[in-house]
Amino acid sequence: MKHSHCSRLLLVCSVLVLCLVTGGARCNKLSSNFYDWTCPGVYNIVQQHVFSAMREELRMGASLLRLHFHDCFVNGCDGSILLDGADGEKFALPNMNSVRGYEVIDAIKADLENMCPGVVSCADVVALAAGYGVLFSGGPYYNVLLGRRDGLKANQSGAANGLPSPFEPISSIVKKFADVGLDTKDVVVLSGAHTIGRARCVLFSDRLASTKSSANPTLDATMAANLQKLCTGGDGNQTTALDVSSADVFDKQYYHNLLNKKGLLSSDQGLFSADEDVVASTTKALVQTYSDDGEQFFSDFGASMVKMGSIPLPAGSADEIRCNCRVPNPK
Numbered sequence: 001m002k003h004s005h006c007s008r009l010l011l012v013c014s015v016l017v018l019c020l021v022t023g024g025a026r027c028n029k030l031s032s033n034f035y036d037w038t039c040p041g042v043y044n045i046v047q048q049h050v051f052s053a054m055r056e057e058l059r060m061g062a063s064l065l066r067l068h069f070h071d072c073f074v075n076g077c078d079g080s081i082l083l084d085g086a087d088g089e090k091f092a093l094p095n096m097n098s099v100r101g102y103e104v105i106d107a108i109k110a111d112l113e114n115m116c117p118g119v120v121s122c123a124d125v126v127a128l129a130a131g132y133g134v135l136f137s138g139g140p141y142y143n144v145l146l147g148r149r150d151g152l153k154a155n156q157s158g159a160a161n162g163l164p165s166p167f168e169p170i171s172s173i174v175k176k177f178a179d180v181g182l183d184t185k186d187v188v189v190l191s192g193a194h195t196i197g198r199a200r201c202v203l204f205s206d207r208l209a210s211t212k213s214s215a216n217p218t219l220d221a222t223m224a225a226n227l228q229k230l231c232t233g234g235d236g237n238q239t240t241a242l243d244v245s246s247a248d249v250f251d252k253q254y255y256h257n258l259l260n261k262k263g264l265l266s267s268d269q270g271l272f273s274a275d276e277d278v279v280a281s282t283t284k285a286l287v288q289t290y291s292d293d294g295e296q297f298f299s300d301f302g303a304s305m306v307k308m309g310s311i312p313l314p315a316g317s318a319d320e321i322r323c324n325c326r327v328p329n330p331k
């Protein structure tokens, strides 16, 4: 038999086994050994796919990391960003023509459905893929907790309004993080994800002084000139590295850039250069710390990723293990 659809029987059994093994009345808590009995090969499969996708295009590690972030911030880490359809989150402004990696997730899920049908959630696939994306970029290993369940619905307006914009002040970004249970430190630590990946001109050209006579005092003049050269005359889709000094390596260089006015997005540089207030002095001190201490950055990054990866679905939401990450299971 070809396992092109989820096997319901196995799903029921695996949940039952899990509840027995963990012995708890609640089976919705994430754990590091969630699939040890039901799909121990999950790590290998995800790892192999992320590895080969990154061999083809190194940037894919960054793209998968961002996919997880944008999934978790809207109705929790529930795979909702993966759902197709006109009302999908993928068509909300922060995601459209921007978020990448959907095909990699599809390929992983297809292999998993062959190996252990109906067992591994799409949300967990995204979380694990993000972890390997970080690791294979030279970043920290952290223990990705598993056991998420997939949501049934996308939330397009939630994506449009809940995801942070590079144009808003840090105080308002801090508020969006607080809305999902993350604090100011998490903002600074997780922004360190911008040590890898790319951004398009439309998302930072507000910082270039093309129409002003005076240069931007929070942007290094040489970097400004280079960005201007890149962006002028294009359609806004040209990309450049978020971390100008080590584009594809996950390291503390992102923070070092901020000390030198070499953050790319306004929301990056703002962590160090915003006008002094309570939030700004907190973020500034943390930037200083991480620019000095890469080990501290790595361990705090892992901790904040676990926290972000645990943002729950709204209370009372229906959930399932989706068969095809792009559509809810047929009734």
Ligand code: HEM
Pocket (backbone or CB within 6 Å): 059, 062, 063, 064, 065, 066, 069, 097, 098, 099, 100, 164, 165, 166, 167, 173, 187, 190, 191, 193, 194, 196, 197, 198, 199, 200, 203, 242, 265, 267
């Ligand atoms: C703090 C608020 C944040 C803002 C305002 C922000 C904004 C952005 C923007 C505008 C881009 C470029 C998108 C494009 O060019 O289409 C980007 C890329 C990226 N972001 Fe963020 N981001 C934030 C936080 C995060 C967090 C928390 C993570 C992950 C933990 C993350 C991971 C990434 C990665 C890895 C990329 C590069 C993706 C790629 O190359 O495909 N960002 N971000």
Ligand SMILES: *[C@@H]1O[C@H](CO)[C@@H](O)[C@H](O)[C@H]1NC(C)=O
Pocket (backbone or CB within 6 Å): 074, 075, 155, 157, 158, 159, 161, 162, 314
């Ligand atoms: C969509 O997301 C917004 C913002 O996160 C939230 O307030 C709203 O309740 C969500 N809607 C649904 C139907 O889940």
Ligand SMILES: *[C@@H]1O[C@H](CO)[C@@H](O)[C@H](O)[C@H]1NC(C)=O
Pocket (backbone or CB within 6 Å): 097, 202, 235, 236, 237
């Ligand atoms: C950028 O590329 C996308 C997809 O290829 C296109 O739809 C969009 O119009 C382009 N953006 C601009 C500002 O031209």
